[in-house]
Amino acid sequence: MSLGEGQEMTNRTLNFEPDRRHFLALGMGAAAVLVLPGAVLAAGRAADIRTLAFDGDTLLIAGATLRSSPDGGRSWHDRPTPSPVSSIATHPARPGRLLAGLARGGVTASDDGGTTWTARSEGLASGEVTALAVAAGNPDMIYAAIRGDGLWKTEDAGATWALAMDRPWLDAAERDPLTLASVDLETGMGGIWIYAGTEKGLVRVPDCFCRWQDVQPGNAMDALVAGDAPPAEAPLPANEPVLSLASAPSTPSILYAALPSGVWTSQDGGVVWTQTANGQGSAIAVHPSNENHVAAVLDGTLKLSRDGGATWTVLAVV
Amino acid sequence: MRRIAIIGAAIVALSAIGFAVLAQSESDDDLVEGLSFLGEPVTVADIAAGETLYAENCASCHGAELEGQPDWRRRLDNGRMPAPPHDETGHTWHHSDRNLFIVTKGGVGAIVPGYESDMPAYEGILTDDEIADVLSYIKSTWPDRQREFQAEVTANDKGDL
Numbered sequence: 001m002s003l004g005e006g007q008e009m010t011n012r013t014l015n016f017e018p019d020r021r022h023f024l025a026l027g028m029g030a031a032a033v034l035v036l037p038g039a040v041l042a043a044g045r046a047a048d049i050r051t052l053a054f055d056g057d058t059l060l061i062a063g064a065t066l067r068s069s070p071d072g073g074r075s076w077h078d079r080p081t082p083s084p085v086s087s088i089a090t091h092p093a094r095p096g097r098l099l100a101g102l103a104r105g106g107v108t109a110s111d112d113g114g115t116t117w118t119a120r121s122e123g124l125a126s127g128e129v130t131a132l133a134v135a136a137g138n139p140d141m142i143y144a145a146i147r148g149d150g151l152w153k154t155e156d157a158g159a160t161w162a163l164a165m166d167r168p169w170l171d172a173a174e175r176d177p178l179t180l181a182s183v184d185l186e187t188g189m190g191g192i193w194i195y196a197g198t199e200k201g202l203v204r205v206p207d208c209f210c211r212w213q214d215v216q217p218g219n220a221m222d223a224l225v226a227g228d229a230p231p232a233e234a235p236l237p238a239n240e241p242v243l244s245l246a247s248a249p250s251t252p253s254i255l256y257a258a259l260p261s262g263v264w265t266s267q268d269g270g271v272v273w274t275q276t277a278n279g280q281g282s283a284i285a286v287h288p289s290n291e292n293h294v295a296a297v298l299d300g301t302l303k304l305s306r307d308g309g310a311t312w313t314v315l316a317v318v
Numbered sequence: 319m320r321r322i323a324i325i326g327a328a329i330v331a332l333s334a335i336g337f338a339v340l341a342q343s344e345s346d347d348d349l350v351e352g353l354s355f356l357g358e359p360v361t362v363a364d365i366a367a368g369e370t371l372y373a374e375n376c377a378s379c380h381g382a383e384l385e386g387q388p389d390w391r392r393r394l395d396n397g398r399m400p401a402p403p404h405d406e407t408g409h410t411w412h413h414s415d416r417n418l419f420i421v422t423k424g425g426v427g428a429i430v431p432g433y434e435s436d437m438p439a440y441e442g443i444l445t446d447d448e449i450a451d452v453l454s455y456i457k458s459t460w461p462d463r464q465r466e467f468q469a470e471v472t473a474n475d476k477g478d479l
Contacts, residue, residue, distance in 0.1 A: 150392070169397045189412040190471040208412035209391075211399065213430045 049297050049317075051244070052285035055090045055098060055113060059285075059295055061302065061317065062088050062100065066114055073304060073315035079114030087179075089132040091139040092249050092288035099158065101129025101144055109158050120158025125149045131177045135207065136184035136192060136249065143194060145177035151194075151209070168212035170200040179245040182207075184252035185269050195270065197242025197257065202235070202270060215270040234272040236264055244284045248291035256294055256309065258284040263296050263309050276309030352465065353458055356415045356479075360454040368455025371448055375440070380404050384459060398436050404456045411464040414475035415453070422449050 050063035059069045062085035067076045079098075087101035098110045099120070106121035107129055128147040135141035140157040143164065153164040167174040177196035184192050187206035195204045195215070205212045217231040236242060236257060244258035255266040257273070258281030266273045279298040287293035292308040295315075303312040353360045373382065379401035380386055386403030394400055402408040410418065420428045423446070425439035440449060457465065 163391050165391055166393045166399070169393060172397070174393060174397070188414070188471070188475060189409075189417075190467055191412070206412070208409040210409045210412060211426070211430065211433065213433060216431070 049283060049302060050084075050086060050103075051088050052283045052295050052297065052302075053088045053090050053098075054285050054287050054295070056092075056095050056288065058113065059304075059315075060088055060090070060098065060114070066098075066100065067317065068114055069315075073302070073317070076317055079110075081114075082108055082117055082119070086128055086130055087132040087144075089134045089142065090288075091134040091136075094134075094139045097139075097157075099132055099134065099142060101132040103128050105129065105146075107132065107142075107144055107158055107161075120154075122158075122160050124152055124161040125163070131180040131196070133180035133182045133194065136182040136247070136252065143180055143182070145180055145196070147176050151177065151180075151196075151205075165205060165209040165212075168196060168198060168203045168205070170198060170203065175200050178241060178243055181245045181247045181255070183247040183255070183269060184249070193269075195245055195247070195255070197245045199241040201238065201240070202242050202245070202257070204270070217271045218269075232272065234274070236273050237261060243282050246284050246286040246294075248286045249288045251291040254286075254291045254308075256284045256286055256296075258282055258296055258298075263294075263298065265309055277303075277305075277312060350454075350458060353454065354415075355450050355454045355457065356419065358450075360458070364451045365455050365458050367448070368451035368453070368458075371444065371452040372455050375444065376404075376452065379436070384408075384456065394436075398434060401437070404459075406460055406464045410456060411460055411468045412471065413468070414472040415468075416472070416475050416477055416479060418453050418456075419446075419449060419479065422453060 048063040049061045053060045055068070057070065059073060061067050062081070064084050066079040066081050066085055066088070068079050069076050081100050082102070084103040085100045086103045089099045090097065096111060096113045098114050100108050102108060105126045105128060106119060107124060108117045109120045110117045124144065125146045127149050129144050130147050131145040133143045135143070140155060142154050142158055144152045144161070146152060150166045151164045152161045154161045167176060175198035177198060179197040181195045182192065183195050187193055189206045189208050189210060191207040193204045194207055195202065202215055203212050204215055217233065236259065240259045240261055242257050242259060246256045248254040253267060253269045255270050257264045260280055262275055262279050263277035263281050263284060264273045265276050277296070277298060280300070281296060281298050283297040285295045292306060294305045294309055296303050298312070302315045302317055304315055305312045348362045349359045350362060350365060381403065384404040386408055387400035390400040390402050402410065404410045417429060421437065423439065423441045426433045426435040426437050428439070444452070457468065460468070
């Protein structure tokens with residue numbers, strides 16, 4: 001793929017390159033440390049958060065390294081990874097198992113909540129693992145998106161990988177999945193959906209990897225065949241990347257998405273979306289058993305909502 | 319195939335045994351055990367016809383042995399996907415009879431609106447019966463696991479044609 005605007009955007013927003021603006025911010029931060037050490041430390045850490053996940057009640061934040069909080073953000077524990085993390089994934093049926101997609105390539109896994117890690121990259125293409133997802137119905141089935149390459153899958157929890165499919169084609173080019181979510185809604189093809197956020201918006205593929213396609217209302221095909229008017233839709237805003245995506249395991253049709261315009265949510269598997277928070281959204285995760293319990297990175301700050309995104313509290317990462 | 323369709327329609331109310339006996343008595347063709355298409359039984363003759371139609375119409379892209387185009391998981395330079403295998407290594411067996419019929423008759427755009435693909439629409443090139451024969455032939459090549467999976471997907475597909 002050619003290096004399009006989306007890639008620049010990703011690097012700029014997520015990798016925290018030390019350009020002039022950031023040096024200014026750092027300078028201001030340094031001055032403020034004298035006055036408000038705790039607050040600045042919190043903000044500084046949150047800016048490094050590339051991705052979020054829940055492992056049961058434990059909230060995981062990852063970027064340069066991984067940290068976990070078992071108590072809703074009151075205390076944080078370092079869980080050092082072999083190298084910087086681009087993506088993480090967990091599954092409700094495998095408490096303590098964390099999968100991390102590494103920025104320099106490869107997948108690493110932990111079965112003890114991040115204390116120890118083992119490489120799980122046999123057969124996987126090299127390149128940044130931009131997104132990872134565990135199949136909702138099968139905790140040993142894992143999907144990984146490799147920058148500039150495609151979508152890979154493993155059926156044995158990462159022991160061996162195989163190419164599943166090329167990347168989606170949107171707006172005249174292949175686009176990297178920046179985020180993946182296994183969405184436990186039937187495709188009508190004997191399986192469920194995998195949703196991907198890209199620099200050019202949301203797409204999905206059935207887990208048979210038959211073809212990438214837009215999110216359509218469930219009865220779109222029947223409407224088409226019958227010649228009826230298609231059902232109502234309210235898609236995510238065009239011209240915005242979908243940076244992070246989560247489907248609630250407890251109610252899979254409930255989706256959350258983090259976009260530069262904020263946090264968006266859908267109740268119907270991604271056909272109708274509404275905005276629930278303003279600000280530069282960059283990461284989102286939803287609790288495995290409570291679809292209203294959401295963590296997000298908004299304007300570089302880690303926030304938690306207990307009401308499906310209506311109200312948010314700031315979490316200090318100290 | 320049409321003859322079979324009429325027979326099939328006429329005996330909807332009959333028992334499975336009566337159905338098989340009637341179909342056999344009215345047709346010289348042997349039914350293929352465990353195979354149907356769009357709810358109708360498939361005969362050896364349907365499959366033979368389908369095999370010939372496949373070689374003439376589909377093999378150039380999907381492969382003489384149903385093996386698909388080389389490296390079919392990777393996009394072509396034009397952004398389109400190559401023709402996938404129709405054997406068990408592909409994903410054809412994930413689709414219901416109705417879905418396969420609509421794709422073959424109308425192209426992929428007929429099930430995924432706006433989707434661009436090199437898969438031709440066979441409407442006006444093959445009759446409905448010929449499309450059913452060629453897809454029955456493809457189905458007849460699958461191992462049990464894929465056949466059973468696809469039979470379940472087909473049973474769950476409540477849509478109309």
